[in-house]
Amino acid sequence: MTRMTSWVGRNRGFTGAFLLFAALFVGYQMMHPRGFSTAVFIQNANESVVIGFLAMAQTVPVLMRGLDLSVGAVMTLTNTIASHVVTGSPIQQIVGMTITLAAGTGFGLMNGLIVVYGRIQPIIATLATGAVAGGLALLIRPSPGGEISSDLNWALTNAVFDFTETLGFAQDGTAAWLQPIANIPMPLIIMAVFGICVWVPFKRTVTGRTIYAVGSAEGAAYMSGLPVARAKIAAFTLAGYFAACAGLYLAIQTSSGNADINQAGAYTLNSIAAVVLGGTSLLGGVGGAIASLIGAGILRVISFYFRILSIDPLMQSLIEGLVLLAAVSIGALRTLRVKNTLELFR
Amino acid sequence: MNTLLSFTPENRPIAIAAAFTLMIILIGTAYTLTTQGTAPMLTPSYLLQQLQIGSFLGLCAAGMMMVILLGHIDLSLPWTLTAAAMMATSVGGPWAIPAGLSVGLIVGLINGFGVSYLRIPSMIFTLGVDSVLRGLMIAHTGGFAPQTEASPLMRYLAADRIMGLPVAVFVWAAVSILITVVLTRTGFGKSIYATGAKESAAYLSGIRTRWVITGAFIASSMCAASAGILLAGYSAKAYQGMGAPFLLPAIAAVVLGGTHILGGRGRYLGTLVGVILIVFLNSVLSIMQMPEAFRQIIYGIVIVGMLLVYGRENKTRL
Incomplete structure (x- = not known):
């Protein structure tokens, strides 16, 4: 119990975000006429995957006190790549997905190399490479389109049952051992396998820990002999990978690719908002990708409410903005507790 | 000769950016000479027209x-600009410009309060203010393009000419002189540099850093508002999304001009050169009828390339 209390004390931001998300989500499900049903869960999960992956992507550079303004553009770029290569036989599709993920990861690696060896501030370097990624996306897909198979779309955007049925294993989804998980939405499984199962082991490596150390105090991390350069490169590479996951899923979800630069910018800004809502400090060193998933969830649930509350659509962006401002202002309450003004200037 | 070659670290970026701007103009001229046999880029009227277009970006x-010098950033620029333009056109008449500017003042006060008193990172607070402003304007216009028109004075300031020179350029020049004087000759300007370099040290030296930050955000929003008023005058009306194309070029212009993105260092002259560089880069690319995709790529490569030449951080980490 004391361990629990001390964990909550150390992760106040995360706990607050989680409680807020849980309250909002349960409230939404209770107000929804078909709340707590598989169909609603699947729909919600589907709409949260892309921003969830992008929030994870943004988290890693933020943890080391950087910022990646190219995540939205990398998502758009990989989205257009996927719309060309994820097609054909199942094997070809898997190869195509690998190519897509590799492209995003490679772009992230390039960001990391520019930041580390070019010694340019991350925020401005990724602003520039983001423009490059957007341009490449426009070259690859000048107009929206693509022919991703509808089977793949169906299999990955529904419940586990539909996945196994479409792929034809586990007795078309009726096997007894599958029943406990048959109703879990596939998008959640994808998030867990490609997001959380990559992030959690990575966080425990020396490189992962170094990212946190760099965010807290880069000088100290360097003097302690931690691999600072490797950690920075890894952070941007991982951001590229997560952004590619988002782009790939978007392509499968919409069965097409679309080089929409405005959408890329909006997603980048929302990813920062999700990171902050999740309790990760923009000053680095505190937080994590799971927390950002919660942050992304909060952003999404707020927009779900608009559907059931029949709020005037003209007022939606106003309310979204006010909620965002209010949520980040809660974090400002700590300034009231600070006794020494100098502590504010970190 | 010696003074020309040995630039101080502050002036090196400015010199390189200026040289690069000249190179862009030469490349553009060479292109038009080979394809059309004329050199429209070197005619005064073309250059003046570019300056007129550049004045909007220049104000932004x-x-x-001002905020980047503090190590902050103002992401509320797009909708501050748009909101000021929309308020100015819908009030109209002699009160159009004061209405637009007061939008800037209010937004600046809110931004400054959030960043300096609530200590919320400017990146996220101004982003929130931006979406609130967008929400307010969508609620105000009903989501449609506003039907109101710019007042005659706004049109005069944005589109007319005095002695052959666009009035907008005079506005830009006046704001430029004002900012140069404030940054180099006043206590407020010195406080901005001091606060941007190390806020705790500035605070301990007796600088009221909260007021400095609030002042800089007010200046930023007022500049964005005036750009919005001018742009509405130039196109005779306000429209949704008129501010969006200015945010990233404005940041890029400041950084290309040698201002450090983490604050504390930079000269206004550099920002001026950065704006001119971006305006000419855009215009050469449109003369070459470059597709949007290549424009974006070239844009990104130019920023990274220029910063690799002069924007690199020191290698020491302590």
């Missing part, structure tokens, strides 16, 4: 520089 970048 001038304000953005």
